[in-house]
Amino acid sequence: MIHLFSARHGDISFGKEERLNERGKSQILKLAENIGEIMDGKTLALVSSTALRALDSAEILAARLNLLGFDTDPYLWAGYDAPADSYQVLKNNERLLSVAKNRQNLAEGLVIISHRNVAEPLAIGLMKEYQIHGSFVGLDNGQAIHLDLYNKTCRVIN
Numbered sequence: 001m002i003h004l005f006s007a008r009h010g011d012i013s014f015g016k017e018e019r020l021n022e023r024g025k026s027q028i029l030k031l032a033e034n035i036g037e038i039m040d041g042k043t044l045a046l047v048s049s050t051a052l053r054a055l056d057s058a059e060i061l062a063a064r065l066n067l068l069g070f071d072t073d074p075y076l077w078a079g080y081d082a083p084a085d086s087y088q089v090l091k092n093n094e095r096l097l098s099v100a101k102n103r104q105n106l107a108e109g110l111v112i113i114s115h116r117n118v119a120e121p122l123a124i125g126l127m128k129e130y131q132i133h134g135s136f137v138g139l140d141n142g143q144a145i146h147l148d149l150y151n152k153t154c155r156v157i158n
Contacts, residue, residue, distance in 0.1 A: 002042070003109035004100060005035060005157075006123040007144035008116055009049075009057040020056040027142025027158070028057045032064035034157045035111060038146060039065075043107035047099060049076035049114045057142075058113045073099055076114040093125045100126060111144070123147065127154060 010024025010031075020028070035044070044065055048058035050072050058070050075095060078086040096118065103110055112122065116139060123145040127134065132147055134154040139145060147154050 001104040001108065001110055002150050003038060004126060004147040004149060005111040005144040006119045007031065007111055007113050008119045008139045008141055009053040009113060011141040012053045018053050020053055024141060025060060028060040029064060030158055031142055031144055032061050036065055039109050042109055044109040044111065045103055045107040046070035046111045047103065048072050050074045051077045051079050054113045061111060076118050093121065096122045097125050097129060
């Protein structure tokens with residue numbers, strides 16, 4: 001794995017299901033375009049939280065990036081239908097890091113779609129793990145932190 005993207009789902013319409021709204025879909029389409037440019041035909045794997053807004057985002061990314069599918073991990077969020085112990089698991093950075101480590105040999109790039117309370121600490125943990133120096137200030141809906149493990153750089157992309 002050379003490129004790692006810790007991404008936040010697109011903008012949502014609040015309500016019972018919290019699905020992506022049109023703005024959120026546009027955000028994810030733009031993110032897919034930018035990830036595609038970075039990857040430039042290299043292999044890519046995708047894993048998503050099981051929240052509907054993250055699954056919506058993953059489906060758009062998978063379709064735009066010509067992926068055959070994606071994995072899900074119920075511990076990539078702590079919402080209403082996440083496992084009961086998800087809040088404790090999210091405090092365990094090793095568990096979050098394992099999402100990336102367990103998939104590092106699947107492709108040249110990995111996209112992890114989750115939520116602010118996961119995407120930001122995950123990126124920070126991976127930066128420490130892979131000795132990447134840099135910083136970022138927050139992550140908005142539809143953005144990702146791109147970690148280039150070869151060049152040891154990080155940046156936020158839309």
